[in-house]
Amino acid sequence: MRMTDGQDLTPQGHEGATPPNDAASMDKLRRLIVGPEQDRLDEIEERMDGGEHQAREVGKVLPQAMRLSLKTDDQIADAMSPMIDRAIHTSVQKNPQPITDAIFPIIGPAIRKAIREAFSNMIESLNSALEHSFSPRSIGWRIEAWRTGKSFAEVVLTHTIVYRVEQVFLIHKETGLLLQHVVADAVAAQDADMVSGMLTAIQDFVRDSFGAGEGESVGTMQVGELTVWVEAGPRAVLAGVMRGNPPAALRQQMIETLEAIHREQGQSLADFSGDAAPFEYSRPKLEALLKEAKQEKEKTGAPVLAVAAIVLLMLVIIVWIALGWYAHHAWNGYIQALRDEPGLVVTEAKREDGRYFVAGLRDPLARDPRSLLGTYGFSEGDVVEDWQPYHALHPALVQKRLLMLLAPPPGVTLTFDKGVATLSGEADSAFVDEARVLARSVPGVIKVDDHDLKVNDAASVTMRRVERMLTPPQTVKLELVGHTIRASGEAPGQWIDRATLLAPLLPGIEAFDTRQLTASDRQQAVFREAYRVLAPPDSVVLDYKDGVITARGKATTQWIEQARMLARSIAGVEVYHDDDVVAADADELLLARARRVLEPPAGVTLAAQSGVVTATGSAPEKWIADAKLLIRAVDGAAAYHDEYLKPSDHAQRLLARANKLLNPPPTVKLALDGDTINASGSATHEWIASARLLARSIDGASGYTDGGVTDTDFADRLVSRATLALRPPPTVKLSVDGQTLKAEGSASRPWIAEARRLAPLIEGVKAYDETGLSDVTTAKFNAARQRIETRTVYFTQNRDLIIEDQERVIGALTNDMRDLLDAAAAMNQKVRIEVTGHTDITDQGESAQKLSQSRADMVVRLLSLAGIEPSVFTTVAAGNSVRLGPQDTEEQKARHRRTTFRVMIVNDGKTQGNP
Numbered sequence: 001m002r003m004t005d006g007q008d009l010t011p012q013g014h015e016g017a018t019p020p021n022d023a024a025s026m027d028k029l030r031r032l033i034v035g036p037e038q039d040r041l042d043e044i045e046e047r048m049d050g051g052e053h054q055a056r057e058v059g060k061v062l063p064q065a066m067r068l069s070l071k072t073d074d075q076i077a078d079a080m081s082p083m084i085d086r087a088i089h090t091s092v093q094k095n096p097q098p099i100t101d102a103i104f105p106i107i108g109p110a111i112r113k114a115i116r117e118a119f120s121n122m123i124e125s126l127n128s129a130l131e132h133s134f135s136p137r138s139i140g141w142r143i144e145a146w147r148t149g150k151s152f153a154e155v156v157l158t159h160t161i162v163y164r165v166e167q168v169f170l171i172h173k174e175t176g177l178l179l180q181h182v183v184a185d186a187v188a189a190q191d192a193d194m195v196s197g198m199l200t201a202i203q204d205f206v207r208d209s210f211g212a213g214e215g216e217s218v219g220t221m222q223v224g225e226l227t228v229w230v231e232a233g234p235r236a237v238l239a240g241v242m243r244g245n246p247p248a249a250l251r252q253q254m255i256e257t258l259e260a261i262h263r264e265q266g267q268s269l270a271d272f273s274g275d276a277a278p279f280e281y282s283r284p285k286l287e288a289l290l291k292e293a294k295q296e297k298e299k300t301g302a303p304v305l306a307v308a309a310i311v312l313l314m315l316v317i318i319v320w321i322a323l324g325w326y327a328h329h330a331w332n333g334y335i336q337a338l339r340d341e342p343g344l345v346v347t348e349a350k351r352e353d354g355r356y357f358v359a360g361l362r363d364p365l366a367r368d369p370r371s372l373l374g375t376y377g378f379s380e381g382d383v384v385e386d387w388q389p390y391h392a393l394h395p396a397l398v399q400k401r402l403l404m405l406l407a408p409p410p411g412v413t414l415t416f417d418k419g420v421a422t423l424s425g426e427a428d429s430a431f432v433d434e435a436r437v438l439a440r441s442v443p444g445v446i447k448v449d450d451h452d453l454k455v456n457d458a459a460s461v462t463m464r465r466v467e468r469m470l471t472p473p474q475t476v477k478l479e480l481v482g483h484t485i486r487a488s489g490e491a492p493g494q495w496i497d498r499a500t501l502l503a504p505l506l507p508g509i510e511a512f513d514t515r516q517l518t519a520s521d522r523q524q525a526v527f528r529e530a531y532r533v534l535a536p537p538d539s540v541v542l543d544y545k546d547g548v549i550t551a552r553g554k555a556t557t558q559w560i561e562q563a564r565m566l567a568r569s570i571a572g573v574e575v576y577h578d579d580d581v582v583a584a585d586a587d588e589l590l591l592a593r594a595r596r597v598l599e600p601p602a603g604v605t606l607a608a609q610s611g612v613v614t615a616t617g618s619a620p621e622k623w624i625a626d627a628k629l630l631i632r633a634v635d636g637a638a639a640y641h642d643e644y645l646k647p648s649d650h651a652q653r654l655l656a657r658a659n660k661l662l663n664p665p666p667t668v669k670l671a672l673d674g675d676t677i678n679a680s681g682s683a684t685h686e687w688i689a690s691a692r693l694l695a696r697s698i699d700g701a702s703g704y705t706d707g708g709v710t711d712t713d714f715a716d717r718l719v720s721r722a723t724l725a726l727r728p729p730p731t732v733k734l735s736v737d738g739q740t741l742k743a744e745g746s747a748s749r750p751w752i753a754e755a756r757r758l759a760p761l762i763e764g765v766k767a768y769d770e771t772g773l774s775d776v777t778t779a780k781f782n783a784a785r786q787r788i789e790t791r792t793v794y795f796t797q798n799r800d801l802i803i804e805d806q807e808r809v810i811g812a813l814t815n816d817m818r819d820l821l822d823a824a825a826a827m828n829q830k831v832r833i834e835v836t837g838h839t840d841i842t843d844q845g846e847s848a849q850k851l852s853q854s855r856a857d858m859v860v861r862l863l864s865l866a867g868i869e870p871s872v873f874t875t876v877a878a879g880n881s882v883r884l885g886p887q888d889t890e891e892q893k894a895r896h897r898r899t900t901f902r903v904m905i906v907n908d909g910k911t912q913g914n915p
Contacts, residue, residue: 026663034690041689045717163244164292166226169196170261170282171237172272176200179236179272179279182286199230199239233258235269240289250291257285331356334376334383341367342394344387355384362387364867365397365404393444401442405861406435412453419446426456430800430854437801462508467846469506470499475520477877485509488516526572533570534563540581549573552580557589586611590636597634598627604645611638618646625674654700661698662691668709677701680708710738718764725762726755732773741765744772746779749826781823785903787816788833793859795897798842800854802862810859813901814866820903821872830906835859836876838900840893841883848879859899 069076166187170180178196183189203217217237221228227246231238231254238258240250261282262269268278335349335358343366348359356378362369369387370380399416408414412425421439432455439448463480472478476489485503496514503512527544536542540553549567560581567576583589591608600606604617613631624645631640651672658670658677668681677695688709695704715736722734722741732745741759752773759768791813794803802810817833824831837852837859856875864870880896887893 030690034686034693037693038686038689163242163246163250165240165242165246165250165290167241168286168289169199169237169239169241170279170286171196171200171239172269173232173235173237175272175274177272177274177276179276180283180286182283182290184290184292199228199237203230203237229254231255231258233262235266236261244293250289254289257289260285330376330378334372334378337372337376338369341369341372343367343392343397344369345390345392356382357384357386359386360388361390363392363394363397364389365400366392391443395444398442398444401865402439402445405438405442405865406431407861408435416445419444421445421448422452423448423450424452426454428460429455430850434800434854434858462506464846466503466506466509469502472499474881476517481513483508483510484513485511486513486516490518490520492521493519526570530567530570530573533566536563539584544573547572547574549576550580551576551578554582554584556585557583586636590634594631594634594637597630600627611636613637613640614644615640615642616644621651621674654698658695658698658701661694664691673705675700675702677704678708679704679706682710682712685711685713714739714764718762722759722762722765725758728755737769739764739766740769741767742769742772746774746776749775749777775827777823777826780819781827781829784816784820784823788813788820788901788903791816791901793899794894795855795858795899797840797894797897798851800851800858802858810862810866814863814868817863817868817872821869831872832874832904832906833872834874834876834902834904836878836882836900836902838878838882838896838898839880840896841880841887842893843880845879849877852879853877855897855899 066076164184166184167189168182169178169192171177172179176197178193181189181192181196202221206218217230217232219230221230225243227242229240229242229246229251231251236258238254238261240254242250265279265282331351335346338344338346338358338360343363345361346358347361348357350357358369369385373380373383395416395418399414399421402414402416402421406414408423408425409427409431412423412427412431415422415424421442423435423439427435432450432453435453436448436450439445459480463478466480466485467478470478472487473491473495476487476491476495479486479488487499491499496517496519500512500514503509523544523546527542530544530549531542534542534549534551536551536553537555537559540551540555540559543550543552549570551563555563560578560583563578564576567573587608587610590611590613591606594606594608594613598606598615600615601619601623604615604619604623607614607616613634615627619627624642627642628640631637654675655670655672655677662670662679664670664679664681665683665687668679668683668687671678671680677698679691683691688706688711691706692704695701698704718736718739718741719734726734726743728734728743728745729747729751732743732747732751735742735744741762743755743759747755752770752775756768756770759765791809793806793809793813795801796803820831820833835856837854837856839848839852839855843851853875856877860870860873860875863873884895885892887896
C-alpha cells in the first residue's frame with residue numbers, strides 16, 4: 001500500500017507483505033484512520049436532523065441576508081408583503097385599538113390638510129369662473145367665441161396667456177427616437193413617438209431639399225397658433241411647443257438645458273441602443289422649461305370671494321343631505337321590493353358597521369334577491385343576505401311547481417287559483433291519469449279540476465301505426481313531434497333508407513327526422529376496407545373503433561413500415577396505432593448492427609433478444625470499456641449485459657487487493673469497471689465511510705464507487721426526515737425501499753399534492769412512490785356511486801306511480817347523488833346518471849317500452865324537484881328485456897316493476913360506465 005507522496009506504508013516496505021490478521025489491530029487502525037471524520041459526520045448529521053439547532057443558525061444569518069437581498073432586488077419585499085398584509089388584517093380584526101392609536105397622530109392632520117386643500121381649490125376655481133362669466137370683458141369674449149366659432153375656453157386662453165410652453169421633446173439625433181417627453185397640465189398631448197418621428201423627417205426633408213449642411217437644421221416652425229423652437233446638439237435635439245409670444249430668454253434657457261444634458265449624459269447618448277430609461281434623469285430639467293406668463297386679472301372685490309365661499313358651503317351641505325336621503329330611500333325601496341316579491345319573506349333588515357343586512361325565508365322557485373340589488377344602486381358586496389328555504393303557497397309559485405312536476409304536453413293549459421288546479425285542452429289518457437294523482441301532492445293544491453281536459457289518444461294511434469309500418473330495431477327510438485317522426489339511436493343503413501322513404505307516406509306524417517340517428521354498420525365497412533388494404537399476416541390482429549385502427553401481434557419490419565403508409569389512404573381511418581406490433585426479425589437486425597459497431601474479438605460471443613444485447617466470454621479490459629460506450633450507437637439496443645465477460649489477470653489482481661484492504665462484509669460484493677472499483681450490496685454506515693477512505697490507497701485503482709451499496713441505517717434516518725418534512729396524517733404510513741420513499745394509506749387530496757411536491761426535496765430521496773395512497777375524495781365518490789347503483793325504485797302495477805314506501809328511497813337517492821356530485825366537482829370530473837325503467841311480462845312490445853320510459857321519467861322528475869340538476873340524468877326504456885328470474889307469482893312480477901341506476905363518467909363528451 002502506497003500513499004500519493006511516495007511514502008511506503010506496507011509492512012516490510014514491499015507490496016507483497018501480508019499484514020497481521022488481528023481483528024483488534026484492524027479496529028484500532030480503522031479508528032485511527034476514520035475516527036475523526038466519523039465524529040465530524042455524526043456532528044453534521046446531528047446538525048441536519050436537529051430542528052432547534054437549524055432555527056438558531058437561521059436566526060443568526062436571517063437579518064443580514066434580508067438586508068443584502070433588499071440592496072439587490074425586491075424579492076424579500078414581494079415575499080413578505082402578503083404576510084405583513086395578513087398580519088395587519090388579523091390584528092385589526094382581533095383588536096383595532098393599537099392600530100388606531102398608532103395612526104392617530106398622522107391621520108388627523110392629513111385629513112384636515114386634504115379638506116383644506118380641496119376647499120381652497122374649489123373656492124379658487126369658483127372665483128375664476130365667476131370672473132370669466134360675469135365680468136364685462138368676459139361678455140365680449142363670449143361674443144367673439146360665437147362670431148369666430150371657437151370655444152369660450154379657447155378664447156379665454158388666447159386673451160389671458162402671454163405665452164405658455166405646452167410640450168418639450170428630447171430626441172436622439174442619430175436615430176430620431178424619443179428619449180423624453182413632458183407635457184404641461186390640462187394640455188391634450190398627441191402620440192409623442194409619432195411627433196418625434198415627424199420632426200426628424202421634417203429636418204431631413206429641409207436638409208435634402210435646400211442643400212443644408214449636416215449640422216444645420218430648422219430652428220423655428222409655426223403651426224397655426226403654436227410655435228415650435230428646435231435646438232440641435234451633437235447627439236440630441238431639444239424641441240419645445242409653445243402658445244403665444246415666448247421671450248428670447250427662453251431660447252437661451254433651452255440651449256443651456258441641452259448643453260447640460262450633453263454634459264451629464266453624454267456617454268448615455270453615445271451608447272443609446274433604444275432603451276430610453278437612463279434619460280429619466282433629465283426629466284426635471286425638461287419640466288423646468290414648462291413655463292407660462294398670464295396677463296394681470298381684473299381686480300374684483302372681496303365680496304365675490306365671500307359669496308362664492310357661502311354658496312360652496314351650502315352646496316356641500318345640500319349634497320350631503322341629499323346623499324343620505326337617497327341611501328335611506330334606496331334601502332327602504334329594496335326591502336319593500338323584497339316584501340312584494342312572491343316567495344320571499346323578510347324577517348330582519350338592518351344596517352350595522354356601514355353594511356346592510358337582510359334575513360328571511362325564500363322559496364327555491366322565487367326570484368333571486370340579488371337580482372334586485374342593481375335596481376336600487378347596491379352591489380353584492382354592500383348587502384349581507386341570510387335566506388332559509390321554505391315552500392311558499394303563493395299562487396304563482398304553486399302554478400310554477402305544478403308545471404315542473406306535471407310537464408303538460410303541447411295543447412294542455414294549466415292554471416291555479418284559490419287552491420284549485422285547472423287543466424284544459426287535449427292530452428292522452430296516460431297524462432290525464434298521472435296529472436290527477438301528482439297534482440294533489442303539491443302543497444297548496446286543494447282540488448284538481450280537469451272537466452275541460454279532453455282525452456285524445458290520436459298521437460298514440462299514429463305512433464302504433466308508424467312503428468308497425470317501419471318496424472324499427474331495438475336500438476332506435478321513435479317520437480312524434482307535431483307531424484314529424486323523430487328517430488334517434490343506431491340502425492343499419494338499409495333500414496334508415498327504407499324508413500326515410502316510407503314515413504312521409506303514412507297518414508298524418510309530413511317528415512322523417514334522422515339527425516339524431518347513426519348508421520350501425522359504417523364501422524364494419526371501414527374495418528373491411530382496412531383489412532383489404534393492409535393485408536395483415538396471420539400473426540397480426542386489427543381492431544377498429546371511432547376512426548382509430550389498432551394493430552397488435554408480430555410481423556416483419558417491411559410489413560410494419562408499409563402498413564404505416566397505406567393506413568393514411570383508407571377513408572374513415574383518422575389514426576393508426578402499431579405500438580403493440582413486434583418486429584419478427586428485430587433480433588436478427590439488432591445482432592447484425594451490434595457486431596458491425598462493437599467488432600468483438602475472437603473470445604467474445606454476442607447475442608440479441610427482445611432488444612437486449614448480451615456479451616459472453618473473455619476480452620481485453622479496453623474492449624470491455626469501449627463496448628459499454630459504443631453500444632449506445634447501436635440502433636434498437638434497449639440494454640447491454642456483459643456480466644459474463646471475464647476480466648484479464650491484471651483486473652483479478654486489482655480486485656484481490658481491493659478485497660484484502662477493504663475487507664467487505666459478506667453482504668457487499670466488489671467488482672471492476674475498467675480500473676474503477678464498484679461496491680454493491682448492503683453495509684453499515686461505518687463500513688461505507690471507512691471504505692471510501694481506504695479505497696484511495698489501493699495501488700492501480702483509478703476510482704471507487706459505492707452507489708450500489710445500501711446503507712442499512714439509512715432507511716430509519718430517511719423515514720424520520722420524511723416524517724418531519726411531510727407531517728403525514730395518522731392514516732398514512734411512510735417507508736423506504738432502497739432510496740425510494742413510499743407512502744401508503746389514505747389522505748386528503750391537498751396533502752397528497754403537497755407531499756408529491758416536497759418529497760423529492762428531502763435529502764436522500766431519489767424517488768417517491770405514492771401508488772399505495774388512496775384519495776379520500778375518490779373513496780367518497782366510489783362509495784356514493786356504489787350506493788346509487790344498488791338502489792331500486794318500485795312501481796305499482798301497470799302504472800308509473802311509485803309504491804307508498806318508496807319515498808324514503810327517493811330521499812336516500814337524493815343524498816347519495818348530492819355526495820356523488822360534490823365529490824365529482826372536487827375531482828374535476830363530469831358524471832351522468834342513467835335511469836333505466838323496467839316492466840314485468842304483463843306488458844309487451846310498445847306498451848312495455850312506453851311504460852318503462854314513463855317510469856324512468858317519473859323518477860327523474862321527483863329527483864329534480866328534490867334539488868338534483870335535471871341535466872345530469874339520461875333515461876333508458878328497457879321494457880321487460882332484463883329479467884331477474886321467473887315471473888309466475890305476483891311477488892315475482894312486483895320485483896320487475898322498477899327503475900335502476902348507473903353512474904357514468906363523462907370524458908370529452910363520451911361516457912364511460914363501470915370498468
